[in-house]
Amino acid sequence: MKAHTKNEFIAYQWDGMRRMPCTKETINLFDKFYVFDSYDIVDNNYQNHKLEGITNFYFDMNKPQPIKHKGTIAYFVGTHVSERVADIEYCAAELIENGIQLKFIIPTSNQDKINQYHCSDYFIFGAENEIDFSQNIEMLNEIDIIVDFVNPLHNGLSFRIFEALYYQKKLITNNVNVSNYDFYHPDNILIWHKDDLSQKIKEFLSKPFRPIDDEIVKKYSFGNWIKNILNLSPYDKIRLPFQ
Structure with a gap:
């Protein structure tokens, strides 16, 4: 796949690295490797790998349509x-x-x-x-x-x-x-x-x-998230805490 990719080869690990440790052996195959847990970035097990941080997101192509119901x-x-x-x-x-x-x-x-x-x-x-x-x-x-x-x-x-x-x-x-x-x-x-x-x-x-x-809400939309991942300006930078 990488041989046929003109742009950067990018991965996003949307679950914890400790939950899926086999992922570690694939990190160096990618130009950028994103994780959603800030603790993974400082984990000694990954200090020889360059990890970048970004959060999960919501899909903004679906607009909220509240449905009336009784109770909570x-x-x-x-x-x-x-x-x-x-x-x-x-x-x-x-x-x-x-x-x-x-x-x-x-x-x-x-x-x-x-x-x-x-x-x-x-x-x-x-x-x-x-x-x-x-x-x-x-x-x-x-x-x-x-x-x-x-x-x-x-x-x-x-x-x-x-x-x-x-x-x-x-x-x-x-x-x-x-x-x-x-x-x-x-x-x-x-x-x-x-x-x-x-x-x-x-x-x-x-x-x-x-x-x-609204600007904070939009920052965590998929539309802004994918621009972060692909570096498609303009976008609002998403950072993990302590990053």
Whole structure:
């Protein structure tokens, strides 16, 4: 592929390097290799490789189309990760305690994995419930809160966080790194640690969403992101924290 490429040969690793360590052997094949986790850039395992940082993004070709519904719905969809089961169950219980409807989708039919969830009635399981991108967009239009759980193998921000920014949804996450970004506002994003969600959630839910400056929102669009990757001026530079 590189032999037939006139321009720079560029890669983007949209998941943590520790989660996919086999990626390391391909880094030097590329002219530029982007990662979304600022910790990867300073990781001693990659000091002999030139990594560049950039965030994930939202797809701006889909315009938000809010759908009216009753109640308040919190939405999470993600693969099963054993290390975050306890956090998912704790967060779900606190949301229910505060009168929030849940739409938590974990698309696995593996019974051993499902059995790790003690309150499985809260969640939607089954490989048949795996949703594609267009279905995810429909869901984003009809919910109120996006819930995000950090993967213990990386510290980068998931796509959910940028979708919350674009669709103007409240976000509940245990990824503390989100506070280092220019779009962070405590009325819009609730960061919780271990078991302190119950102390914070009522006040957070009582506050209205605070609109974020349009220029900041646009910075994290796919349209601006791809210009960063390909160095197609003009664009608004996207940086990772501490970069």
